[in-house]
Amino acid sequence: MSTTVPAPEAAAPPAGAVPPDEDPRVTVVVMSRNRRDELLGSLGRHRAPVVLVDNGSDDGTADAVHRAHPRVQLVPLPDNVGAHARTIGVRRAATEFVAFADDDSWWAPGSLAAAADVLAAHPDVAVVQARVLVGPEERLDGLCAQLPDSPLPRPAGAPGPVLLGFIACGAMVRRSAFLAAGGFDDVVRFPGEEERLALDLATAGSLIVYRDDVVVHHHPSPRRHDRAARVAAVTRSALLTAVQRLPWTWVGRALLRAVRGGPATRAGVRAALPDLAAALRARRVVPPHVRALRRMLE
Structure with a gap:
């Protein structure tokens, strides 16, 4: 487990202030979707040009952002497409490195440049996962506590522990590899959108690495x-991802676990059904070496 001292959280800039671009x-x-107040509080913390993709908000988000943050490139969508909104945003980005944030997350000062340095120095790395600190108390995210001890093989020269997943709101990606x-597809949508992408990146030979010195709040x-709603949503995503990329025996085991898991996981099975045909059309089973990596994590 990491013993690195958490990066102190910088104070929010005054209303209307624009922090200098870091890199x-x-x-x-x-x-974002219908979180106008949280969004207005976090947008001013980003030390880089921002592309905001709004997932069909009806709470006045677009007008409020135009007034308070005119530099933000706003992409308003008519409907909620979930995490596929990030893919739309990446296509609009003019840089090769793209850091993701949600309306309630932001990168600590210095971390955008640090993650970009990793990507620039290691062309085989597609994603840098940051250390995520949760809440005003800066509690280490539970998943990040496990990442330094990833059991996956670490190739010589890899700049950190190798992963087969990541937390989207605390990751920087190489645009071309993403x-x-x-990118994030319009089948899984949200949450759990990272798994299918991580499998495809591994299939392409790209690395996802964890960096303890890069921090996201x-x-x-x-x-x-x-x-219960969260469990149902995660179950839905896991099943649709399995249908898209995993052998049928693995899909069957996942389905059986969900059916036996309780009301919330069974609700996730039902929620997956409308998108099953789309998942089947996108089906492409990952190769044996990627399945071996997944078994190590299981």
Whole structure:
């Protein structure tokens, strides 16, 4: 487990203030839906040009952002497309490195440049996963606590532990590799959108690495789904990802676990059904070496 001292959280800039761009190689892509107040509080913290993709908000988000943050490139969508909004944002970005943030997360000062340095120095790295600190108390995200001890093989010269997944709101991607792997698709949408992309990046020979010296602050919005809804949504995503990329025996095991898991996981099965045909059309089973990596994590 990491013993690195957490990076102190910088104070929010005054209303209307624009922090200096930290690195010309980076764009920040933010997705949001109906969280106007949280978004207005976090946008001013980004130290790079921002592309904001709004997932069909009806709370006045677009007008408020135009007034308070005129430099932000706003992409308003008529409907909620989930994490596919990030893919739309990456296509709009003018830089090769793109940092993701949600309306309740932002990169600590110095971390955009640090992650960009990793990507610039290691062409085989497609994603840099940051250390995510949660809430005003800066609690280490539970997943990040495990990442330094990743059991996956670490090639010589890899700039950090190698992963087969990441936390989208705390990751920087290489734009070309992200788009070549399909980005976040419009089948899974959200949450759990990272898994299919991670499998495809591994299939392409690209690395996802964890860096303890790169920090993202995440202050989860109080307006989040209850636990049962979250479990159902995660189950739906896992099943659709399995149908897209995993052998049928693995899909069957995942389905059986969900059916036996309880009301929330069974709700996730039902929620997956409308998108099953789209998942089948996108089906392409990952090669044996990627399946071996996944087994190591299981």
